[in-house]
Amino acid sequence: MxxxxxxxxxxxxxxxxxxxxxxxxxxxxxxxxxxxxxxxVSFDIYEGETLGLVGESGCGKSTCGRAVLRLYDIxxxxxxxxxxxxxxxxxxALRGKRPTMQMVFQDPQASLNPRMTVQAIIQExxxxxxxxxxxxxxxxVLALMxxxxxxxxxxxxxxxxxxxxxxxRIGIARALALNPKxxxxxxxxxxxxxxxxxxxxxxxxxxxxxxxxxxxxxSHDLSMVRHIATRVAVMYLGKIVELAPRxxxxxxxLHPYTKALLSAVPEPDPDLHDTMERTILTGDVPSPSxxxxxxxxxTRCPAVMDICKRQEPEYRExxxxxxxACHHYNDITDAxxxxxxxxxx
Ligand SMILES: Nc1ncnc2c1ncn2[C@@H]1O[C@H](COP(=O)(O)OP(=O)(O)OP(=O)(O)O)[C@@H](O)[C@H]1O
Numbered sequence: 001m002x003x004x005x006x007x008x009x010x011x012x013x014x015x016x017x018x019x020x021x022x023x024x025x026x027x028x029x030x031x032x033x034x035x036x037x038x039x040x041v042s043f044d045i046y047e048g049e050t051l052g053l054v055g056e057s058g059c060g061k062s063t064c065g066r067a068v069l070r071l072y073d074i075x076x077x078x079x080x081x082x083x084x085x086x087x088x089x090x091x092x093a094l095r096g097k098r099p100t101m102q103m104v105f106q107d108p109q110a111s112l113n114p115r116m117t118v119q120a121i122i123q124e125x126x127x128x129x130x131x132x133x134x135x136x137x138x139x140x141v142l143a144l145m146x147x148x149x150x151x152x153x154x155x156x157x158x159x160x161x162x163x164x165x166x167x168x169r170i171g172i173a174r175a176l177a178l179n180p181k182x183x184x185x186x187x188x189x190x191x192x193x194x195x196x197x198x199x200x201x202x203x204x205x206x207x208x209x210x211x212x213x214x215x216x217x218x219s220h221d222l223s224m225v226r227h228i229a230t231r232v233a234v235m236y237l238g239k240i241v242e243l244a245p246r247x248x249x250x251x252x253x254l255h256p257y258t259k260a261l262l263s264a265v266p267e268p269d270p271d272l273h274d275t276m277e278r279t280i281l282t283g284d285v286p287s288p289s290x291x292x293x294x295x296x297x298x299t300r301c302p303a304v305m306d307i308c309k310r311q312e313p314e315y316r317e318x319x320x321x322x323x324x325a326c327h328h329y330n331d332i333t334d335a336x337x338x339x340x341x342x343x344x345x
Pocket of ligand 1: 021035036037055056057058059060061062063064220288
């Protein structure tokens with residue numbers, strides 16, 4: 001577990017990123033609307049840190065991670081990785097940048113080609129992006145297997161011969177093959193047995209320390225994110241509603257949605273369990289193709305005000321390092337007043 005961003009160098013800078021998927025209907029497939037999966041998010045990720053990205057299913061986390069890696073042609077906004085603007089770079093011209101940024105997927109079963117051996121799977125990026133000799137590639141693959149805790153004896157086996165946790169290690173080894181700086185981990189443990197989850201998270205942490213990796217760690221598991229992330233961004237319906245250092249976010253969340261999410265996390269201490277206030281959110285999450293006017297959260301917010309239904313709140317740094325998009329904190333700059341506004345909700 002790391003305590004703070006390791007450096008103040010920004011490796012990833014995302015500004016007003018939008019990823020809208022067009023909806024076509026009817027016989028003539030008319031463009032009738034858009035799914036606003038990511039609708040104007042901005043954040044930085046510092047070199048060597050882990051930014052956690054949390055939120056309910058369907059809020060746009062995976063789309064955001066993929067858009068940052070330019071696995072999609074983004075609708076709008078800017079994404080800078082290691083000083084290079086890649087948001088608008090044509091896909092063909094991104095090739096040289098690909099090795100720097102990689103992804104570890106949620107479902108290791110689905111993301112590994114069942115007809116390829118482990119050797120071939122891990123070697124694939126080396127085939128595509130390097131001119132290493134056959135022997136050099138073989139050696140590199142075996143070294144990667146060592147690094148992720150896979151027995152090199154099994155390099156000739158196929159993915160089905162491995163357990164879920166081992167398959168995720170294969171996916172991690174493949175992601176590491178080109179010595180990336182930045183990895184998007186998209187729910188990397190969600191498909192694994194609970195007993196295996198901690199092992200994979202520990203491996204990701206060890207690799208981060210060893211290679212100075214920077215992670216965007218996407219998860220709906222707030223307890224796991226609390227363990228691994230340096231800072232945490234909370235997403236709701238395509239937008240980031242709060243982003244804060246881990247300690248601040250878990251100890252003193254400001255946004256009503258963050259408070260509701262945290263209050264739903266099971267508290268292992270039975271004494272605290274009884275005293276904790278729980279916020280039960282009512283109503284359904286609106287559709288990202290038809291988000292509400294004003295604040296996206298206004299239809300479910302327990303502290304909703306009139307202005308929330310008319311005007312979108314500004315996303316701003318309310319306390320040092322703590323960014324919030326909520327009308328409750330508009331125009332307040334004094335830290336005590338901000339805390340009072342938070343308690344009053
Ligand atoms: N290719 C696509 N075409 C149309 N809509 C999409 C596409 N991909 C995602 N969406 C929609 O965008 C929204 C956000 O999806 P996304 O998968 O990013 O959410 P998520 O927070 O990662 O959810 P989960 O945790 O369930 O994966 C959802 O409403 C989803 O249906």
